Amino acid sequence: MTIPEALQLAIQHHQAGRLADAEALYRQILAARPNHADARHLLGVIAHQASRHDLAVEWIQTAIGLNPQNPFAHANLGEACRAAGRLDQAVAAYHRALELKPDYPEAHYNLGIVLRERGQLEEAAASYRRALALRPDYPEAHNNLGTVLVDQGAPDQAIAAYRRALELKPDFPEAHSNLGDALKNRGELDEAMAAFRRALQLEPGNAWTHSNLIFALHFHPSPGQEAIAEEHQRWNRQFSEPLKQFLQPHTNDRGQDRRLRVGYVSPDFLDQSVARFALPLLECHDRERFEILCYSGVTRPDATTERFRALAGAWRNTVGVPADRLAQMIRDDGVDILVDLSLHTARNRLAMFARQPAPVQVTWLGYAGSTGLPSIGYRLTDSRMDPPGSRSRGTARSAEEPVRLPDCWCCYAPVPESPGINALPALSAGGVTFGSLNNFAKVHEGVLARWARVLAAVQGSRLLMSCPEGSARERVRAFFGARGIAAERVAFVGFLPRLEYLRLYHRIDLGLDTFPFNGMTSTCDALWMGVPVLTLPGEMPASRAGLSLLSTVGLGELAASSEEDYVRIAVELTGNLPRLADLRTTLRPRMEASPLMNAPRFARNVEAAYRKMWERWRLGNSPARNE
Numbered sequence: 001m002t003i004p005e006a007l008q009l010a011i012q013h014h015q016a017g018r019l020a021d022a023e024a025l026y027r028q029i030l031a032a033r034p035n036h037a038d039a040r041h042l043l044g045v046i047a048h049q050a051s052r053h054d055l056a057v058e059w060i061q062t063a064i065g066l067n068p069q070n071p072f073a074h075a076n077l078g079e080a081c082r083a084a085g086r087l088d089q090a091v092a093a094y095h096r097a098l099e100l101k102p103d104y105p106e107a108h109y110n111l112g113i114v115l116r117e118r119g120q121l122e123e124a125a126a127s128y129r130r131a132l133a134l135r136p137d138y139p140e141a142h143n144n145l146g147t148v149l150v151d152q153g154a155p156d157q158a159i160a161a162y163r164r165a166l167e168l169k170p171d172f173p174e175a176h177s178n179l180g181d182a183l184k185n186r187g188e189l190d191e192a193m194a195a196f197r198r199a200l201q202l203e204p205g206n207a208w209t210h211s212n213l214i215f216a217l218h219f220h221p222s223p224g225q226e227a228i229a230e231e232h233q234r235w236n237r238q239f240s241e242p243l244k245q246f247l248q249p250h251t252n253d254r255g256q257d258r259r260l261r262v263g264y265v266s267p268d269f270l271d272q273s274v275a276r277f278a279l280p281l282l283e284c285h286d287r288e289r290f291e292i293l294c295y296s297g298v299t300r301p302d303a304t305t306e307r308f309r310a311l312a313g314a315w316r317n318t319v320g321v322p323a324d325r326l327a328q329m330i331r332d333d334g335v336d337i338l339v340d341l342s343l344h345t346a347r348n349r350l351a352m353f354a355r356q357p358a359p360v361q362v363t364w365l366g367y368a369g370s371t372g373l374p375s376i377g378y379r380l381t382d383s384r385m386d387p388p389g390s391r392s393r394g395t396a397r398s399a400e401e402p403v404r405l406p407d408c409w410c411c412y413a414p415v416p417e418s419p420g421i422n423a424l425p426a427l428s429a430g431g432v433t434f435g436s437l438n439n440f441a442k443v444h445e446g447v448l449a450r451w452a453r454v455l456a457a458v459q460g461s462r463l464l465m466s467c468p469e470g471s472a473r474e475r476v477r478a479f480f481g482a483r484g485i486a487a488e489r490v491a492f493v494g495f496l497p498r499l500e501y502l503r504l505y506h507r508i509d510l511g512l513d514t515f516p517f518n519g520m521t522s523t524c525d526a527l528w529m530g531v532p533v534l535t536l537p538g539e540m541p542a543s544r545a546g547l548s549l550l551s552t553v554g555l556g557e558l559a560a561s562s563e564e565d566y567v568r569i570a571v572e573l574t575g576n577l578p579r580l581a582d583l584r585t586t587l588r589p590r591m592e593a594s595p596l597m598n599a600p601r602f603a604r605n606v607e608a609a610y611r612k613m614w615e616r617w618r619l620g621n622s623p624a625r626n627e
Helices: 002-016 019-032 038-051 053-067 069-083 087-100 105-118 121-134 139-151 155-168 171-185 189-202 207-217 225-237 241-246 274-286 303-311 323-332 446-459 471-481 498-507 523-528 546-554 564-573 577-593 601-617
Strands: 262-265 290-294 312-318 339-342 360-363 378-382 401-405 433-437 462-466 490-495 511-513
Touching: 002 019, 002 038, 019 038, 038 053, 038 069, 053 069, 069 087, 069 105, 087 105, 105 121, 105 139, 105 312, 105 498, 121 139, 139 155, 139 171, 155 171, 171 189, 171 207, 189 207, 207 225, 225 241, 262 274, 262 601, 274 303, 274 523, 274 601, 290 303, 290 323, 339 601, 360 601, 378 601, 433 446, 433 498, 446 471, 446 511, 446 564, 471 490, 511 523, 511 564, 523 546, 523 577, 546 577, 564 577
Parallel strands: 262 290, 262 339, 290 312, 339 360, 360 378, 378 401, 433 462, 433 511, 462 490
Antiparallel strands: none
């Protein structure tokens, strides 16, 4: 067989997915001709397909050194660099491919992916549009353009892009899932559920899509705990149970008082909500008793990422690392306690936690709730979100044992250089302004109906709310209008930079919480800016976060016992402007003096909980899952 014949046969094996046969032939070609550029290039492609991205970069770079005019090699180098987290190199490789072949839609498309990951949204959108100009029937480019439009705060245009992708490719699970996420963010929860379920019909093995569905169920007012528990069970049947035969015993040193290795796993070690609660803990950990490791899935590091990195005894970049390899990395690191910070939120690593790489596994922070995973033994919470005995009544079901921290399940760190507190707006505005700057995905018709009752009961009042532009705002206006609330009484804001967002609280007198998914960061931010928040607790932990936060700062009386009580409190509090004005000036120092901002105290509480979990494992005892 000649070398060209061997190469042709290898490519046939490669295209058919017979990677081992293709690799063997490529290597035979190199044994005969070590400088064969195509064989090196395609060996790099195989390494990339096997998730050995750094090796892929080496192979393809040597191929380019032998044949620098091959645009396809440059484009594949970009793919390998992107998967390895080497985004600057990826961009350079795609640009070189496009210099050599400007009419290369796939290179424009893949460049768009990297530019979005780097936060260059305008440039990413332009790359997708160039790909579509060259190939209008490119469903993947329509889909990815939709993701950028979501990032740019244009949900209606994004949904149009997803629907165009599905017109071209109806069996496109990623587009169905993305459409579901966009619909969720517009508050169209039933339609979102349908899109997620269609995506799962097409691709049952996509753990992240299934997580999207589970997370979305927490926003919906109807399904409740039972529906969430059922989806947890389905997730486990699909992704956890098949791994049981591969689980290995843990060989960690069972020494009682030794320094424990605690690993935190998150894609969100950056300037966003998770950091506001995770940083205080990591900053105050006792380094003599605990060694801290961070497993970071951050694709766009920022200054906050560097703060986390500086706090970690070991920092592992997990971008592009498959679940099995990440689990082995954690085992090799000898982690004693592994903490999930995501639950079922975007880019979680629950498929890795299902492999149980650490003897003690804990979940915390992504949202107040359960992962549903049998492999995660504990869930950090508090007695207000999870009242003792609540699991036996079916009101706070979870797979994990709830570990109730003494004060609150979290510790809040405000944005540095936060704006100061202003005077109560109602004193000069001629009326009270209610406000909710929560994620609009939490705002369904039941929430709007409650707010309409409040607006109707407080004469001359207004509402300032976060809501995406377009049809979502039209829907909200129509809803309020049908209940006699004039359009000029409701104002909308979209996404704003952090400090501008905080200044919005200068316009709000009293915050209104959402349900069944309460605000978390938004509630803490409101309190920090002097704005008390009115909440109505439900049964799920996510619907009791407001109660927990308010009680921790001594404002438990703002947690209503019923919808009528909710309206009553709103009327009474806004009818007593001196009381509201006093709250405004005293809330920030009240927070600073409370356990909600006492990071050393919170860290000691968490560390005590970790020690108890470790002691239980050390002695061979399991978590109490049926409390």
